[in-house]
Amino acid sequence: MAICKICGGEMKDGISCLSDPIVIGGIAYDPIRWGEERTRFIPPEECCDCKTPLGGVHHPGCCVERCPACFGQALGCPCFGEPCEYEPQRAPRCRSHLLRRAGWG
Numbered sequence: 001m002a003i004c005k006i007c008g009g010e011m012k013d014g015i016s017c018l019s020d021p022i023v024i025g026g027i028a029y030d031p032i033r034w035g036e037e038r039t040r041f042i043p044p045e046e047c048c049d050c051k052t053p054l055g056g057v058h059h060p061g062c063c064v065e066r067c068p069a070c071f072g073q074a075l076g077c078p079c080f081g082e083p084c085e086y087e088p089q090r091a092p093r094c095r096s097h098l099l100r101r102a103g104w105g
Contacts, residue, residue, distance in 0.1 A: 004059045016056025029068035031057045
């Protein structure tokens with residue numbers, strides 16, 4: 001059994017997690033749903049890791065889930081841990097986001 005800590009559902013049953021906003025650095029983001037990631041492939045009907053259906057929200061800890069702030073892999077993303085040095089007047093993303101998007105972080 002793989003019970004989700006957030007929604008309480010059995011992940012192997014192919015259910016979506018809750019679609020509550022994800023708060024990062026005081027800003028609420030909508031979660032990136034399965035199939036809405038910025039990729040070049042056509043996704044299968046369910047996530048290969050957490051089994052959420054197409055259009056559903058990934059379960060926490062899913063290795064396929066993307067961070068809604070920087071679009072990197074959510075699992076282990078620094079956006080969820082330490083505060084971000086985001087300065088809206090200087091750049092659309094903080095320095096660590098820019099480096100990671102360019103492949104340097």
